[in-house]
């Protein structure tokens with residue numbers, strides 16, 4: 001899940017309830033929010049490598065790119081290094097960061113539906129502005145609007161999904177949102193590949209985002225709000241009817257009562273921000289801040305944002321570069337699906353540790369192969385080397401996609417109890433957006449200065465984060481949220497922060 005607060009409605013509930021057609025339609029529409037995020041995230045990489053786009057908005061970059069003589073630049077690595085070009089990609093994340101502060105209150109006070117609708121409108125207008133852009137300003141304003149869309153949808157969609165779905169599929173849906181993001185990235189890569197050859201293809205690439213935005217807006221108009229949100233806003237009777245409708249059964253008393261109780265308790269939480277800085281919540285504060293930071297310092301967005309540019313820099317032809325982005329996008333989707341099936345089987349730690357080691361090995365291998373290209377970037381690869389490079393980049397993306405990708409959202413959401421949940425999620429989402437923005441903004445400059453050593457730079461962070469997980473993250477698989485304190489209490493490091501009276505006496509940790 002890429003944001004929002006997970007509504008657990010009391011944790012381990014096993015209510016009756018079918019997966020009704022209503023729930024399915026609801027989920028499809030809401031999932032458009034994740035798809036749009038992924039689409040807008042993945043689309044810029046291909047667009048910024050298209051000649052016509054560069055020629056229109058960034059002619060200097062175009063000249064540098066075509067110039068093989070070295071007159072305009074010192075090395076191949078620097079040909080895309082242009083702050084405005086990177087702002088086109090990364091401004092979206094800055095806007096998303098700002099919007100999520102407003103979006104969380106609007107989602108709570110006015111409901112999930114309104115928030116999704118506002119997000120959809122931002123996506124729609126942003127896509128159209130970009131598609132019809134006549135200058136760089138219009139292009140960047142469009143990206144900022146798309147970023148507002150991301151901010152609103154990241155708050156409302158995951159919440160909407162988890163509140164509409166029957167409890168038994170809530171966990172799967174949590175990762176399902178991340179899956180939709182990866183599908184969005186893949187679709188963007190495919191569209192770029194197809195449209196690169198047609199005249200002004202970039203306009204279509206940027207404009208096609210309007211289609212899921214329209215579905216999202218229409219959905220938000222016609223679908224109802226969640227029972228949780230109705231209860232929160234005092235519409236009890238409407239909420240009960242809604243619950244009967246979405247569950248497809250009449251007897252919803254037990255679940256309804258639980259939702260009412262959860263809402264009462266939520267009202268009692270006076271100040272999640274004050275709570276989370278208390279010493280007893282130190283582990284949650286640390287993980288909600290460091291997990292998103294580390295997730296971005298795996299370097300994944302270097303590939304997601306700039307794969308075509310990166311491949312071109314490393315000497316791939318323009319078509320091969322766009323195709324390679326499709327391949328990495330496909331690997332990303334498949335590995336995220338693998339994660340859905342293995343996260344409750346192997347546990348979080350195994351996935352984090354395996355993912356970290358595999359990412360590191362791949363980064364070392366990529367550095368070694370890219371070294372052939374030389375510091376000045378004038379070397380060239382053999383066909384075999386190109387394939388090997390692509391193989392290791394794919395293996396790297398796969399290891400991210402079954403570890404830090406989905407777990408970066410899952411773990412923070414499952415360790416925060418109600419009294420700190422909203423603050424914990426807000427920290428997680430904002431730290432993630434902030435560092436996505438920073439990496440998006442400085443990557444091309446880093447590529448220019450660090451050259452192939454760039455992969456090593458992120459590799460260094462992967463070593464630190466893997467050691468961090470090994471020593472500090474206890475296994476959270478199958479641990480109900482109310483028993484999390486026992487886990488911290490029996491941890492060699494976190495135990496010192498947790499007073500004995502916080503530990504639930506019924507805790508059972510045999511499964512760990």
Ligand SMILES: OC[C@H]1O[C@](O)(CO)[C@@H](O)[C@@H]1O
Pocket residue numbers: 002041178181182295300301304332405406408436
């Ligand atoms: O699938 C990769 C994508 O997933 C995210 O980490 C969000 O969870 C993005 O920052 C990244 O681009």
